[in-house]
Amino acid sequence: xxxxxxxxxxxxxxxxxxxxxxxxxxxxxxxxxxxxxxxxxxxxxxxxxxxxxxxxxxxxxxxxxxxxxxxxxxxxxxxxxxxxxxxxxxxxxxxxxxxxxxxxxxxxxxxxxxxxxxxxxxxxxxxxxxxxxxxxxxxxxxxxxxxxxxxxxxxxxxxxxxxxxxxxxxxxxxxxxxxxxxxxxxxxxxxxxxxxxxxxxxxxxxxxxxxxxxxxxxxxxxxxxxxxxxxxxxxxxxxxxxxxxxxxxxxxxxxxxxxxxxxxxxxxxxxxxxxxxxxx
Numbered sequence: 001x002x003x004x005x006x007x008x009x010x011x012x013x014x015x016x017x018x019x020x021x022x023x024x025x026x027x028x029x030x031x032x033x034x035x036x037x038x039x040x041x042x043x044x045x046x047x048x049x050x051x052x053x054x055x056x057x058x059x060x061x062x063x064x065x066x067x068x069x070x071x072x073x074x075x076x077x078x079x080x081x082x083x084x085x086x087x088x089x090x091x092x093x094x095x096x097x098x099x100x101x102x103x104x105x106x107x108x109x110x111x112x113x114x115x116x117x118x119x120x121x122x123x124x125x126x127x128x129x130x131x132x133x134x135x136x137x138x139x140x141x142x143x144x145x146x147x148x149x150x151x152x153x154x155x156x157x158x159x160x161x162x163x164x165x166x167x168x169x170x171x172x173x174x175x176x177x178x179x180x181x182x183x184x185x186x187x188x189x190x191x192x193x194x195x196x197x198x199x200x201x202x203x204x205x206x207x208x209x210x211x212x213x214x215x216x217x218x219x220x221x222x223x224x225x226x227x228x229x230x231x232x233x234x235x236x237x238x239x240x241x242x243x244x245x246x247x248x249x250x251x252x253x254x255x256x257x258x259x260x261x262x263x264x265x266x267x268x269x270x271x272x273x274x275x276x277x278x279x280x
Contacts, residue, residue: 012082014080014177019080019120020066022200033045034173040155044071046071050069050075066095067079073114074113075099075114077115078118080120087243090265093247097251101249119152120177121154124156124159132155132156134153134156182201185198247261252275
């Protein structure tokens with residue numbers, strides 16, 4: 001039996017496809033929600049996945065459908081970032097701002113909606129080493145007034161790789177994202193619910209439909225990395241610029257100051273002023 005397990009292909013827990021598949025399974029969703037409750041202070045009980053039952057007929061798309069949860073007037077976006085690249089931050093936060101910007105309807109109508117972003121990052125914090133979690137609050141700098149309806153949380157998974165003797169259950173759980181084999185995962189935990197996750201990964205390794213989606217993700221990332229390494233072509237440059245403009249539009253709708261928008265999008269103040277004038 002042990003020899004058979006050694007031959008089973010290893011499925012990474014930090015894969016975007018794996019993460020989304022497990023979170024969409026009601027059996028395993030509480031396992032992730034407990035991490036989010038301790039590290040972000042967000043209780044996701046009662047939240048429902050938006051379009052969770054949608055079946056597009058596209059197997060790859062269905063496996064990788066975004067994790068967007070809603071309860072009353074609160075929306076939570078959850079993302080797994082398996083690797084870092086230059087414009088990843090813009091990509092992640094553009095989604096947050098677009099969702100938040102949807103509160104604004106035609107005319108003066110306003111629909112209050114809290115929007116929160118949770119990022120599981122499989123890389124270290126770029127600015128400060130050894131940081132495990134970051135909580136971002138958005139503030140109007142002139143008035144020093146916190147904008148309470150938008151916030152984000154980031155969890156940096158590599159920082160949980162080396163555990164202390166007194167590590168708690170959630171930190172041990174997060175360390176599993178960094179393991180390279182089922183054997184390493186089992187050595188790290190004796191928790192029955194963690195072991196259920198490991199057993200499900202082993203089962204997925206023999207599921208042809210899942211493996212197809214899992215491998216497709218790996219190929220897609222290689223292609224994207226190749227484009228990034230070869231330098232940005234004109235079409236890609238235009239796409240990035242357009243993405244920045246869309247983020248800036250959403251932030252202008254929230255009446256954030258132009259300096260903050262410039263820092264988040266890398267657009268110049270004159271560019272933002274011009275955009276503001278066009279939108280008015």
